[in-house]
Amino acid sequence: MGERPTSHDVARAAGVSQSTVSFVFTGRAGISDATRDKVLRAASDLGYRPNLAARAMRTRRTGRLAIVVPIASAIPLSLIPGAAAAAEEAGYVVEVVSLPQEPAARAERVAEVRDSGQYEGVLAFTPLPTADSPADAPAILAVGEFDDEMHAAGEFADAQPIVTLMERLATLGHRRFLHVAGDPRFPSARARRDAYRATVERLGLTSLGVVDGDWGGGSGEMAVAALPDDARPLALIAANDVIATGAIRAALRRGWTLPDDMSITGWDDHPQSAFLSPSLTSVTQDRERLGAYSMQRLIAAVRGEEAPSRPADLHAIQWRESTAAPGGPTP
Amino acid sequence: MGERPTSHDVARAAGVSQSTVSFVFTGRAGISDATRDKVLRAASDLGYRPNLAARAMRTRRTGRLAIVVPIASAIPLSLIPGAAAAAEEAGYVVEVVSLPQEPAARAERVAEVRDSGQYEGVLAFTPLPTADSPADAPAILAVGEFDDEMHAAGEFADAQPIVTLMERLATLGHRRFLHVAGDPRFPSARARRDAYRATVERLGLTSLGVVDGDWGGGSGEMAVAALPDDARPLALIAANDVIATGAIRAALRRGWTLPDDMSITGWDDHPQSAFLSPSLTSVTQDRERLGAYSMQRLIAAVRGEEAPSRPADLHAIQWRESTAAPGGPTP
DNA sequence: CTGAAAGCGCTTACAG
DNA sequence: CTGAAAGCGCTTACAG
DSSP, X not given: OTTOOOHHHHHHHHTSOHHHHHHHHHTOSOOOHHHHHHHHHHHHHHTOOOOHHHHHHHHOXXXXXXXXXXXXXXXXXXXXXXXXXXXXXXXXXXEEEEEOSSHHHHHHHHHHHHHSSSOSEEEESSOOOOOOOOTTOOEEEEOSSSOHHHHHHTTSGGGHHHHHHHHHHHHTTOOEEEEEOOOTTSHHHHHHHHHHXXXXXHHTOEEEEEEOOOSSHHHHXXXXXXXXXXXXXXXXXXXXXXXXXXHHHHHHHTTOOTTTTEEEEOSSOOTTGGGSSSOOBXXXXXXXXXXXXXXXXXXXXXXXXOOOOOOSOOEEEEOOTTOOOTTSOOO | OTTOXXXXXXXXXXXXXXXXXXXXXXXXXXXXXHHHHHHHHHHHHHTOOOOHHHHHHHXXXXXXXXXXXXXXXXXXXXXXXXXXXXXXXXXXXXXXXXXXXXXXXXXXHHHHHHHSSSOSEEEESSOOOOOOOOXXXXXXXXXXXSOHHHHHHTTSGGGHHHHHHHHHHHHTTOOEEEEEOOOTTSHHHHHHHHHHHHHHHXXXXXEEEEEOOOSSHHHHHHHHHTSOGGGOSEEEEESSHHHHHHHHHHHHHTTOOTTTTEEEEOSSOOTTGGGSSSOOBEEEEOHHHHHHHHHHHHHHHHHTOOOOOOOSOOEEEEOOTTOOOTTSOOO
16 A cells, blocks of 8 residues: 555646646636646546545545444344445445444444544434434434434335235225234334324224234234134234244144235345245335435435435335235135 | 544643644653643543544554445345444444445456555455455455355364254254255355265265255255155255245145155244244354454454454354154154 | 654645 | 645654
């Protein structure tokens, strides 16, 4: 890493002053085309790239954004690549900061990151301990996986697939529904739950209950095990694929026939879900664009710009064997 | 973020020179305790923290490490939190750089990261395009999920659980085995495959084949669908849980009884795997320590230190319903 | 044991 | 349209 060229080297090679090199690279207006060309050519010959640390020092902008991720939580990691790519595109560098499990240590770490002066913004894919932050603190956006603002904003924008799923199942003849929710600390879990409730109401369906879960398979397993025998046939809306998998297991254990006795839907479309028996109807998310969108919202907040509008088609439903008309297969 | 104090502010408050403040924070020997105390007290009063960008400029060490992750590949993301934590502990800052899908663009991106001068080391959780790098390039460690060096080093260190799994199944009475491998570009896939082959040989077992896969459920599904009827009973060693799930699906489709007709094992212990029917015997990895270990190896390479020794107990086997004696359940 | 001073590689008024 | 110069906040020989 020794011989990295500086703007002085480029200036010498191009026969201009160092300032001029800087002007070219910061895009300042009023550089003649001839000069710009000379500089750019010399720069590319030497393999010059501006030193970001030096630039940061002068501009007092770090150009850095942090993503905080909890150690030992797989849920939101898949959003990282898309978020990182979006940040790069906007000229930022993204750093990953890991968060300890223990709540007090975690809150302290978040404050540390916020006050370090290293970051212009912080993106958290997990619910954050609320703390009052100094007025001049960088923007913090906690999306887990989407925040409440999003939820409030767009009439279940985030949970719309739940509505679609239920409408279709109702059309197939289903009247009795059950929802096993995710961890209620997550806005996404609350959004899906609220969408479920509203849809039950709107379509005049019967809800056998809303069970709060923790995103784990045990939630689904227990919810189905606890059902009375005459609950059949029903449709179970699980907050994610893992819960759905647990529910399927419990149903098979009870000797139920799937999907005749119980239709079931998941969310996330995990790689295994298409290979379950029955294969699981689930919601696919475009994780790359979802991550990118989250990052773009943070960047807009950092820059004081208007929030970008939510991309359409973030979700798609994969209809599979686990959903059918109650009582037996019918189109 | 306006009023961040500098070493000058601390110096003024403490009544010493700015150099002295710097000496205290860089840990230079020969500062009197009284002076150090004054400085530290003033610093904490003001909330001073050294500006890393300025420090980087002077020392010409960036203190930054990069993790490159491919967009749209979930496989190794779970290693990130552990890796990030290990880097922080060693005093580095970790940045995430995302890699495009397209091979040429990807190779270019890797070269860019390598030559940017921004990073002292690069960790890749994915096979990297081989390219000749300049002599003074930063250390690059590609672990996917573990590299070949690891593999060569430790007699299947990485794939030891495969050996244990097979030994146990052989003890239960299994003689016929089948392996569905992962993407052969991954060292981990090759290590598991080689461990399988060596164990077949060593124990004098019959191998019905080694099928190269792509980590996907389709590999497992097809491999089992292609089996002759008299292959039963057998034991299928899948390179991961997704493959195993596909294999279970195909077996149930054929009307086989599990685990009587076929024992099956996975790897990764995905959240869904404990809730399959039958629940899947699988290999748990300590992703946090695995990520940390990878990062520690990179840091050792960066610093020219000896590589850390591999932590023990990185793996554990979860024995579940999918494995039993051939032909029927027996202890 | 402590300080004055140079300089890391940039950006950006200010002149011309 | 281009250049000379100051300064961002540090580290580190070099003096004393």
